[in-house]
Amino acid sequence: MALTVQIAKRLPEFDLDVSLTAASEPVAILGPSGAGKSMLLRCIAGIERPDRGRISLDERTLFDSERHVHVPARSRHIGMLFQSDSLFPHRTVAQNIAFGLADLTPEERAKRVATWMERTHIQGLEHRHPRELSGGEQQRTALARALATEPCALLLDEPLTALDTHLRSQVESQLQETFTEFRRPVLLVTHNIEEAYRLGEKMMLLARGRVVAFGPKEDIFRHPPTRMAAQLTGCKNFSRAQRVADNEIEAVDWGCRLRVSPNQSAARLPAFVGIRAHHIEFGGVDFDEQGSVSRSANTFPCWPVRVSETPFRVTLYLRLHQPPGDLAPHHLQAEVYKEKWRKFRDRPLPWCIRLAEESLILMPQ
Amino acid sequence: MAVIDGVFLLPLVLPPTVVGFFLLLLFGRNGPLGKLLLRMGTTIVFSWPATVIAAAVVAFPLMYLTARAALEQVEPRLLQAARTLGASEWRVFREVALPLAWPGILAGTILAFARALGEFGATLMIAGNIPGRTATIPIAIYFAVEDNDVSRALFWCAIDAVISLALLAALYYWSHAQEATRVRLARR
Numbered sequence A: 001m002a003l004t005v006q007i008a009k010r011l012p013e014f015d016l017d018v019s020l021t022a023a024s025e026p027v028a029i030l031g032p033s034g035a036g037k038s039m040l041l042r043c044i045a046g047i048e049r050p051d052r053g054r055i056s057l058d059e060r061t062l063f064d065s066e067r068h069v070h071v072p073a074r075s076r077h078i079g080m081l082f083q084s085d086s087l088f089p090h091r092t093v094a095q096n097i098a099f100g101l102a103d104l105t106p107e108e109r110a111k112r113v114a115t116w117m118e119r120t121h122i123q124g125l126e127h128r129h130p131r132e133l134s135g136g137e138q139q140r141t142a143l144a145r146a147l148a149t150e151p152c153a154l155l156l157d158e159p160l161t162a163l164d165t166h167l168r169s170q171v172e173s174q175l176q177e178t179f180t181e182f183r184r185p186v187l188l189v190t191h192n193i194e195e196a197y198r199l200g201e202k203m204m205l206l207a208r209g210r211v212v213a214f215g216p217k218e219d220i221f222r223h224p225p226t227r228m229a230a231q232l233t234g235c236k237n238f239s240r241a242q243r244v245a246d247n248e249i250e251a252v253d254w255g256c257r258l259r260v261s262p263n264q265s266a267a268r269l270p271a272f273v274g275i276r277a278h279h280i281e282f283g284g285v286d287f288d289e290q291g292s293v294s295r296s297a298n299t300f301p302c303w304p305v306r307v308s309e310t311p312f313r314v315t316l317y318l319r320l321h322q323p324p325g326d327l328a329p330h331h332l333q334a335e336v337y338k339e340k341w342r343k344f345r346d347r348p349l350p351w352c353i354r355l356a357e358e359s360l361i362l363m364p365q
Numbered sequence B: 001m002a003v004i005d006g007v008f009l010l011p012l013v014l015p016p017t018v019v020g021f022f023l024l025l026l027f028g029r030n031g032p033l034g035k036l037l038l039r040m041g042t043t044i045v046f047s048w049p050a051t052v053i054a055a056a057v058v059a060f061p062l063m064y065l066t067a068r069a070a071l072e073q074v075e076p077r078l079l080q081a082a083r084t085l086g087a088s089e090w091r092v093f094r095e096v097a098l099p100l101a102w103p104g105i106l107a108g109t110i111l112a113f114a115r116a117l118g119e120f121g122a123t124l125m126i127a128g129n130i131p132g133r134t135a136t137i138p139i140a141i142y143f144a145v146e147d148n149d150v151s152r153a154l155f156w157c158a159i160d161a162v163i164s165l166a167l168l169a170a171l172y173y174w175s176h177a178q179e180a181t182r183v184r185l186a187r188r
Helices: A037-045 A093-101 A106-119 A135-148 A165-182 A193-199 A217-222 A227-232 A338-344 B002-013 B016-027 B032-039 B048-073 B076-084 B089-117 B121-127 B137-146 B150-187
Strands: A003-010 A015-022 A027-030 A052-057 A060-064 A078-081 A153-157 A186-190 A202-207 A210-216 A237-245 A248-251 A256-259 A272-275 A299-309 A313-320 A332-337 A351-354 A361-363
Touching (some): A037 A078, A037 A153, A037 A186, A037 B076, A078 A135, A078 B076, A093 A135, A135 A165, A165 A186, A186 A193, A202 A217, A202 A227, A210 A217, A227 A237, A227 A272, B002 B048, B016 B032, B016 B048, B016 B121, B048 B089, B048 B121, B089 B150, B121 B137, B137 B150
Parallel strands (some): A027 A202, A078 A153, A153 A186
Antiparallel strands (some): A003 A015, A202 A210, A237 A272, A299 A351
């Protein structure tokens, strides 16, 4: 059970050029809006036709530009879940789910519909029309409809984006449950980092039609291979970097030198250094400012430029080394829980921060 | 596509008498279709089928335009979803596109019917005015007035009004019934 894709397609803004393979573990495709994520899924589903390349699923070739193979969507046996409003409005829930089961006998069809309604937890809604359903129920119905045909692969195009927050987490656990049972290739497109991480096993980062990174999600988050990959995984702080010693780099944009562990693979010739906003440590809370010299490495004085609050967390925009002037931009943005912030917000300026060696991300490009 | 569109929409922009004249040329004894029909032992011109042809040709663009607009309004995602569920193009059309475009297609039918009911110029050109055979209601009214026969003209006007009103009433109740079903469903 494997899906192999290697396609190119010219788009108005850029060229889509992607290769990927997916076996039984779900792949989350993460990227900004307009990165070509949806187009990729539509090419695999057979809704759009790539210019070049090959797509194969198990032993079947679905698309091959050289051999002029282009299997139409209806014969691909690939289930697709759209962002929203893909249910047939003139059919009831049961009729929607039964749509793809035209070649079964009526008894078998009814049985299959009932099974999938139960598995997606929408029992009792069979006679409702889509407009009488909540967004969550609609997506469950669409999921049941796609899975009832027993597809060989499942593609999901931002399936949670159109839902309210509380519905989103419900449908998300539904998807997790589904993926565990499905055991066939699943591709999930999203622009939400946390959703991608929770739902995917493997992760693919896509930007302007190109694969920026592809691999197990833990690896990609721990060691994003490029600055673009780090950005797509939510890293907010970057500086150009130059090596000055075996275990020391100069962070040009932050105006400081940083100790790095010499065994980091990208450490040989780092072009950029980055640190995630929640990895920045604050003196007096995360570490003792009067520590030994070795432990106070990578600590710098800083001043807050701006503070932005959410209900539980605070984003601090910080300037290093000297108090910010009127128009001085921030160097770093740090994210802390409010409980922690309350502990140091009233301390005298400058605050002391540490960019811990093990939290630094070094990127060759 | 543009050429087909142009041919289909021509009767809408041309004056009915011009359309009628073209039809006469086409179906007349020396016209290409007329010759073909003659060989099959029949003529269309100045017979009742000619009135049908004239009404159909003149009314067709209205039907075509509204039906096409209605079909284009159908959310492409629904058609794509149907295809990924294994439906053939014919099934996609019959079970998804057509039901969803139905109100628009119906509206087009009514427009076309109303236009056909009032068709005068083209009909007169190709079918003439043979009482009891090719005289349509508007032509009958015109020639009744011409003959100063006001009561006959009024009679045909009344018939015309009754047909139109009956159609409107049927439509009103039909759309009302639909609305009521929708509300009932929504309340459940």
